[in-house]
Amino acid sequence: MPSGLGSPRSRAARAPDLGERSVFVADQRVGKGGRRRARQRRHLLRLLQLAALAAAAPLAVAVSAQWLLTTPRFAVVSVDVRGTSRVSAARILAAAAVQPGTSLFGLDPRAVASRVEAIPEIRRADVVREFPNRVVISVEERRPFTLVHAGRLHWVDEEGRLLGASPEAVVPQVPVVSGLSDDELASMRSAPSPKALAAIALIRALLRTGSTLAAEISEIDMSRKDGPLLYTIDGVEVRLGTEDWEERLARLEGVLAQVTGRDVRAVDLRFRGQVILRRGRS
Numbered sequence: 001m002p003s004g005l006g007s008p009r010s011r012a013a014r015a016p017d018l019g020e021r022s023v024f025v026a027d028q029r030v031g032k033g034g035r036r037r038a039r040q041r042r043h044l045l046r047l048l049q050l051a052a053l054a055a056a057a058p059l060a061v062a063v064s065a066q067w068l069l070t071t072p073r074f075a076v077v078s079v080d081v082r083g084t085s086r087v088s089a090a091r092i093l094a095a096a097a098v099q100p101g102t103s104l105f106g107l108d109p110r111a112v113a114s115r116v117e118a119i120p121e122i123r124r125a126d127v128v129r130e131f132p133n134r135v136v137i138s139v140e141e142r143r144p145f146t147l148v149h150a151g152r153l154h155w156v157d158e159e160g161r162l163l164g165a166s167p168e169a170v171v172p173q174v175p176v177v178s179g180l181s182d183d184e185l186a187s188m189r190s191a192p193s194p195k196a197l198a199a200i201a202l203i204r205a206l207l208r209t210g211s212t213l214a215a216e217i218s219e220i221d222m223s224r225k226d227g228p229l230l231y232t233i234d235g236v237e238v239r240l241g242t243e244d245w246e247e248r249l250a251r252l253e254g255v256l257a258q259v260t261g262r263d264v265r266a267v268d269l270r271f272r273g274q275v276i277l278r279r280g281r282s
Contacts, residue, residue: 075102076099080136098135120190144163148185149177175217199220217232226242241270251275264278
């Protein structure tokens, strides 16, 4: 019987291991410890990949930002001005200082709007970037409300901001304000003076009466410490005092109706419940 064969009664010989272990398999175990190390390797690999992406991201952002700031595709070609009537578009463009070729991504709309709003006649400015290459500046101009007499006539808006000298003779619909110093007038280009605000408040009170009283007052002199001095179109001086203007203006309407055609030079309403008339003209 050949030696390679065994009988049923003989002890079974151990079969030789004909397969060789790979270097990748040699150290692996099938148990829980092997699976845990495999998960750790995969987790480490993911961390390395994320770290590589994080390291490359700033460079990619920097390259993209540089391209956006330098590409001609987003360079300013035109600047449009809308909403102007009294202020020229050229003056607004000069204040905006947006140079052709400036990148829309490098433009600061708020800074441009602030420069435009520095123009005394401009109340508000909105700056919009219209891609790919245009800027639109929309403005709201200050509306003239009354005139201030200080050597020459200057327009003032309802917020007491100086708008500039009146280039031509006009007939104002509300009383002219006087009694402001040159310094007060100069400051009103950036902020209203207290006297100007008081005069505007008085004009509004006149308009609220709903009568012709506002048309009868030609001038409001704010130079006095004891309150404004009003002049009617007939030359009558009216002293109101520093308070209770609404009530005193209501009395003034009746008083003026009574003294029309009479030789009255001044009306004094500064004292509560009293009306003092001064007769004769000097």
